[in-house]
Amino acid sequence: MTDRSPSPSRRSFLAAAASLGVAVSFVGRQAHAADGAKKLVVVVCRGGMDGLSVAPPIGDPGYAALRGAIAIRPEEALELDDTFALHPSLTSVHALARQGQARIAPAIATPDRARSHFEAQDVLETGEAKVYGADSGWLNRTLEVMGPGKTEALSVGTTAPLILRGKVQAASWSPGKGVDEAARLPTLLQDLYKGDPLLGPAFARGLETEAMAQAAMTALAPAPASATEGGMMMASTPAMSQPGGRPADNRQGREAARKLGSTLAGFMRQADGPQIAALSLDGFDTHAGQVGQIATRLTYLDAVLDGLHEGLGPEWKNTVVVAVTEFGRTARANGTGGTDHGTGSTALVLGGALKRGGIIGDWPTLAEPALFENRDVAPTLDMRGLFKGVLIDHLGVDRADVEKKVFVDSAGAKAVTGLV
Amino acid sequence: MSLPSKDMMAAIAATRFGLGARPGEIEAARGDPRGFLQDQVRREGADIPKDDGESAPVRYAAFADLRQERRAARQETRMVAGNDMKPIPLVDAPGANAKSDAQKEVQRYIRQKTAGDFLARAQLAADTEAAFRERWALFFANHFTVSQTKQAASIVIGPFEREAIRPHAFSRFEDMLLAASTHAAMLTYLDQAQSVGPSSPAARYQTRKGRRTGLNENLAREILELHTVGVDAGYSQADVTEFARALTGFSIGRAQDPDIGAFVFRANTHEPGARSILGKAYAQGGEDQGLAVLKALAADPRTARHVCGKIARHFVADDPPPALVKRLETRWIETGGQLDEVAKALIAAPEAWDPTPAKIKTPYEFVISTWRAVGGRPASFERLNPILTSLGQKPFYPPSPKGWPDEAGAWASPDGLVKRMQWTQGFAAAVADTRDPDALARSALGARLSEPTARAVARAETRREAFALLVMSPEFQRR
Numbered sequence: 001m002t003d004r005s006p007s008p009s010r011r012s013f014l015a016a017a018a019s020l021g022v023a024v025s026f027v028g029r030q031a032h033a034a035d036g037a038k039k040l041v042v043v044v045c046r047g048g049m050d051g052l053s054v055a056p057p058i059g060d061p062g063y064a065a066l067r068g069a070i071a072i073r074p075e076e077a078l079e080l081d082d083t084f085a086l087h088p089s090l091t092s093v094h095a096l097a098r099q100g101q102a103r104i105a106p107a108i109a110t111p112d113r114a115r116s117h118f119e120a121q122d123v124l125e126t127g128e129a130k131v132y133g134a135d136s137g138w139l140n141r142t143l144e145v146m147g148p149g150k151t152e153a154l155s156v157g158t159t160a161p162l163i164l165r166g167k168v169q170a171a172s173w174s175p176g177k178g179v180d181e182a183a184r185l186p187t188l189l190q191d192l193y194k195g196d197p198l199l200g201p202a203f204a205r206g207l208e209t210e211a212m213a214q215a216a217m218t219a220l221a222p223a224p225a226s227a228t229e230g231g232m233m234m235a236s237t238p239a240m241s242q243p244g245g246r247p248a249d250n251r252q253g254r255e256a257a258r259k260l261g262s263t264l265a266g267f268m269r270q271a272d273g274p275q276i277a278a279l280s281l282d283g284f285d286t287h288a289g290q291v292g293q294i295a296t297r298l299t300y301l302d303a304v305l306d307g308l309h310e311g312l313g314p315e316w317k318n319t320v321v322v323a324v325t326e327f328g329r330t331a332r333a334n335g336t337g338g339t340d341h342g343t344g345s346t347a348l349v350l351g352g353a354l355k356r357g358g359i360i361g362d363w364p365t366l367a368e369p370a371l372f373e374n375r376d377v378a379p380t381l382d383m384r385g386l387f388k389g390v391l392i393d394h395l396g397v398d399r400a401d402v403e404k405k406v407f408v409d410s411a412g413a414k415a416v417t418g419l420v
Numbered sequence: 421m422s423l424p425s426k427d428m429m430a431a432i433a434a435t436r437f438g439l440g441a442r443p444g445e446i447e448a449a450r451g452d453p454r455g456f457l458q459d460q461v462r463r464e465g466a467d468i469p470k471d472d473g474e475s476a477p478v479r480y481a482a483f484a485d486l487r488q489e490r491r492a493a494r495q496e497t498r499m500v501a502g503n504d505m506k507p508i509p510l511v512d513a514p515g516a517n518a519k520s521d522a523q524k525e526v527q528r529y530i531r532q533k534t535a536g537d538f539l540a541r542a543q544l545a546a547d548t549e550a551a552f553r554e555r556w557a558l559f560f561a562n563h564f565t566v567s568q569t570k571q572a573a574s575i576v577i578g579p580f581e582r583e584a585i586r587p588h589a590f591s592r593f594e595d596m597l598l599a600a601s602t603h604a605a606m607l608t609y610l611d612q613a614q615s616v617g618p619s620s621p622a623a624r625y626q627t628r629k630g631r632r633t634g635l636n637e638n639l640a641r642e643i644l645e646l647h648t649v650g651v652d653a654g655y656s657q658a659d660v661t662e663f664a665r666a667l668t669g670f671s672i673g674r675a676q677d678p679d680i681g682a683f684v685f686r687a688n689t690h691e692p693g694a695r696s697i698l699g700k701a702y703a704q705g706g707e708d709q710g711l712a713v714l715k716a717l718a719a720d721p722r723t724a725r726h727v728c729g730k731i732a733r734h735f736v737a738d739d740p741p742p743a744l745v746k747r748l749e750t751r752w753i754e755t756g757g758q759l760d761e762v763a764k765a766l767i768a769a770p771e772a773w774d775p776t777p778a779k780i781k782t783p784y785e786f787v788i789s790t791w792r793a794v795g796g797r798p799a800s801f802e803r804l805n806p807i808l809t810s811l812g813q814k815p816f817y818p819p820s821p822k823g824w825p826d827e828a829g830a831w832a833s834p835d836g837l838v839k840r841m842q843w844t845q846g847f848a849a850a851v852a853d854t855r856d857p858d859a860l861a862r863s864a865l866g867a868r869l870s871e872p873t874a875r876a877v878a879r880a881e882t883r884r885e886a887f888a889l890l891v892m893s894p895e896f897q898r899r
Contacts (some may be wrong), residue, residue: 047820068632115641115660116651118822131651165829185841185885188876189892196894198780198832206834282819283569287611287638335623335634336614341641373657 047285049325051346059083062366092306100356109379115341120326125163140166261307288336317352344377382413389416429453431866438551440789446866466557471540480681490522535801537578546797565823580605590760594718610639617691637664650726737778777898783811857886
């Protein structure tokens, strides 16, 4: 079996990314010239990312006592203001923050309070007020209301994440052998799948995408700048390495993650490239041995964001990136050097389009009476409000559509304004 | 609801209830398709894969030895590097190499054991004449997921399935729940082994020493949410925490203990006091307290509903007929969660025999059923690992405690279908040239073989193309 992909360099790093469990996908729309078009990247950090490690409130008098041995030490933390700092692994994010191009929302949550990964991710991705409120993801519905225009979807990876699912069909792609176009088999199979409502459209989209991705890879080979179809993108890295893995693994992982970010950027910069991308990073469920594990995960997150920033180049100024998680973790350390499922967490908001400003939302503090149910960071900001603000102010999506079609029943979650 | 013909039922028995038909299997089921399945259900449990047969304690003991060697090598390195005095070399090789060799040895051990376990399990699936029995065991292995995402659990996933799941596949659900919740693999995977009651003697001792210890509620939460009553059962955070307290003490023998890798109850880490969970009171007690909660959860009707819903979804349809779920649930309640009786109720249920195949095969089911179609079996782990990984079902690596997804949407992705086709072409090149494709189509699908697929196979230009069309046909991809 020969490798038919025309771009070994792109392919090899994507293959490396795949070996780490990375997957990428787009859903999108054409009819937008890539350069100059507003862009949105949503990063879903799965497993319940510990907000108090992402942006430790080292100036909060409660922090050190609640966290004990797993607290981020002030001398290591990357300072943001009198109260907050960033985790030492988030060096690229910190550099952006100093330029006013990265901000934190330190007490944000979905409307879900069950502390179940699966429910909370469902609510985060559907954008609904409660679990099982919809079968489609809010990014997909965003594309629906942003139509018309031929929609294009690509998910590099094998399973479509909920945030992308919906009427705008997500295709998917991951580095493989390539399809022999001379073979009759694809055509014959399309014929057999004619009557199958699931396999027919999915297979057709898979073939199109394979062809498109190969063309894109060729065009992209040396530098990320040229042309494909519009849309949204998704990438994910499942829990790949163990807490605190070996330095060499971390370096390789960091490099792969950075390249993933710059490739996403490359796709987005193509003339009809995806305007919206989503990416997910697993492995944040730090019940035990949190310190090493979260350092590894945040190193990758930082590298992906760094790659995006670098790869987008002049387009960074038209971009907003939001990194969110399904819930935060307990304010107190548990008995096993970790934390259990909690409520409020920290979101990162980045981009050249951002206005300078302090934290997004209010900080409830870690004083004991302020904790939610005497255990978690109390959420002061509904995540849907952040998403809505970005859709309306940054992407220019019609406010009524956002309220009625994308985030149904979200009147209580007021759109965060003034971010861009 | 009327049943389809015997021919159709025989094909459904082998493909929907089983793992795809081996040559002759549909023929064997034709006389009495339901009896063919009923005969596979047996109290003594599911089959045991022919791996090295090592128990979890044996594996953990060997692993501890390897890690000890690694530590020793590290110390040796430090001595070589940091001592001005002449070090006494313990090994001939330079220290740095000794270290990386020991490290590699640990990694190699993990790879070798997990690959061996997975291959043995896949060969059993490919060979077995009782494929429904195997599917039933695989369902429960996924229900009680343990994943390599936690490296320390990797080497005991095989033993976990052998020791906690398979022997109880047709026992009472309570037996399986207790076995799973007290197995080293689960206690490791969901962080239970280190959970310490905040008011226990161990915690007081540690606090005096200035160390922090306390509860870890991971296992307690996932038992409620995933293994028993389900996320909709209406439990609260207080229930989770109370349950976590009741489970303190459930732990594993450590490296220095004689019972390394076995379940131990550590009374000195158990949180003293009575507990209240889901409205039930549990008197103060050691190990028995946690076991009593587990037994109550096994007997809870919400557990019956949750697990029966999952069984129906797994075997029949993503959105299963409510009448089917009700039948299973009723039988579960009647028999106190006797899993052989629930399996028989599934076989007896007319809703399970709807000729329209609603499910898409998971990558594992797809790959195994392709081997079964030609009467073969995978010869090495490397025949399985790349394809399953690229289709999103990396061996022993489910992404979360929820296990692998069971819905068509998760597996029938555009990329996944293209990858299935590419793999099929490679498989065809290896096996198709010596086989009669029309006969294979009939033996693999029986009465489920559709006219368009039969025609496409018959008209194919080459045997390879014919084989690929058969395996990629909608009726082979679905079950």
